[in-house]
Amino acid sequence: MISASQPSQLTSKRAPSARVADHLFAAIPTAWLAIFFLAPLAFTVVYSFGNSLFGAVELGFTLKNYQTALSGFYLSTFLRTVQFAITASALCLAVAFPVAYFIARKAGRFRTLALVLILIPYFSSFLVRVMSWQILLARGGVFEVVLNFLHLHEGPLDLLDTKTAVFIGMVYAYLPIAIVPLFVVLDRMPPALLEASRDLGASRFQTFWAVTLPMARPGIATAVLLTAVPMLGEMVIPKLLGGSRGVLMGQAISSQYLQSQNYALGSAMAVLVLIAVAVVVAALARLTKGFAEVAA
């Protein structure tokens, strides 16, 4: 995939003036993103070290905002967010893996249809789907009726505005983007390898544990990346399904900006989320790098 040949001879043949087009192709989007993406992020980092005034920030260098963001209520919000993101991402992966395995190995000629079915809900209004979970999870709602019918639960179920509801919402919202990368790795896995494992006397479980799972590592890493990272900043699901109880970083940051007008503290909290994202990415990069070494 990435190994496709790069046009080294092609470029050496070209006159230097002909390269202008190539540089423009790189420069134009980079310039746009520098203005509307990188510069704003840099502003946030700079402001996170400033002194907060009412509705304004005096630039300077102080760690005060970080001290506030890492103490008391804000610290517990941050830790809760990290814990939520990790748990919800793991749950998402656990639900997604068998689905991806089914599509890649068992769905046969229905695989494209199965993938499309997984992706369709993803393209309807995210907000409206989360709102619909309020109806599904409400007291006397569909979820309660079904669980009672199956005798998995007796009596009323007060799920709305609980942690469980937030987890259901998070797993729901990010399931499709966890399934796709898992499907891709499982789909590319050569069946001959699994047969070899069977021929050498491994049980189905041993084959899965020792061959399938380790080979699926890059897909697992991508799935975690695509779910855990946005979960760290998620603000709609906790608000709609978690009620006032489950305040996470997304809401906390937005309220610093929109209600308290404490831009400096809000910026520091945003930077903390970015650091958490960077840690997740670095950990996953190590995981896949380790895989590359094993494979080579």
Add this chain to the structure above:
Amino acid sequence: MSVRMDGRQKRITDAGLTLWFGLAILFLFAPLAISMIYSFNVGVVGKQTSNFTGWTLEWYPAAWNDLALRRSVQTSLYVAFWAALIALGMGASLGYALVRHPSPQVRKWLSGLTYILLIVPEVVIGVSLLLFYAVTGIPLGAATLIAGITPAAIAVTALIVRARALTLDPKLEEAAADLGSTRLKTLWFIVLPQLLPAILAGGLMSYAFCFDNLVVAAFLTTPTVNTLPVYLYGSLQYGPAPSVYAAATVVFLFTVTLLGLAALCFQLSRRSGRVRLGDVR
């Protein structure tokens, strides 16, 4: 272990996997079905509750006649159109540069940038842009909103175009150059036609993403520039009317149609790619 035991185990595993897949589909479609069903709900004094109080068609004309709702749909269409157009141009050029830029160093930096675009949480981008526009004194409006929602869409388009550009045969471009074509002519007549379906697919994908963007838009909207998701989000405070579900249902059908077109473009791109390679060989 006997072969028969093994066969039984396999059947049980397969049945379990099929069941799991079915449950996942049910899980994914349940809220979608609910939102469509509740767009026909009578409701309780015009408000949406979890009680289904009977069927009615009145919410579709009600949604159409709601001026604020209609204006927010118009704003969303306008903003998503321009954002998708920008993302299409920028994403195509970034996606091509990711594969063909002469310097490996630049390619590495560009791909780093593309991945950063995808992983920075929306809420961080939203507040950063709010701060950025406030500090630089750029007044908020449709243009600032369009600019603000493009980065993620540019990344998505770039990755789609990159996937297609990787399959292009560099020999075609070399042949064009050997036959005396200028770089620009080669790009226009050789590269662009081959990338076009991927570019269009990326653009349509961006359109769907930008239309549904809530978090970034929530920070950058003004009283006059209010997109549909932001309007719906705001309306939640006093309880959503069933017309919200009606509007969402119509928009969903519209988006799915667009995505169907995108899929068709992609299918065509793969087919035309094959024909072209066949012609050369």
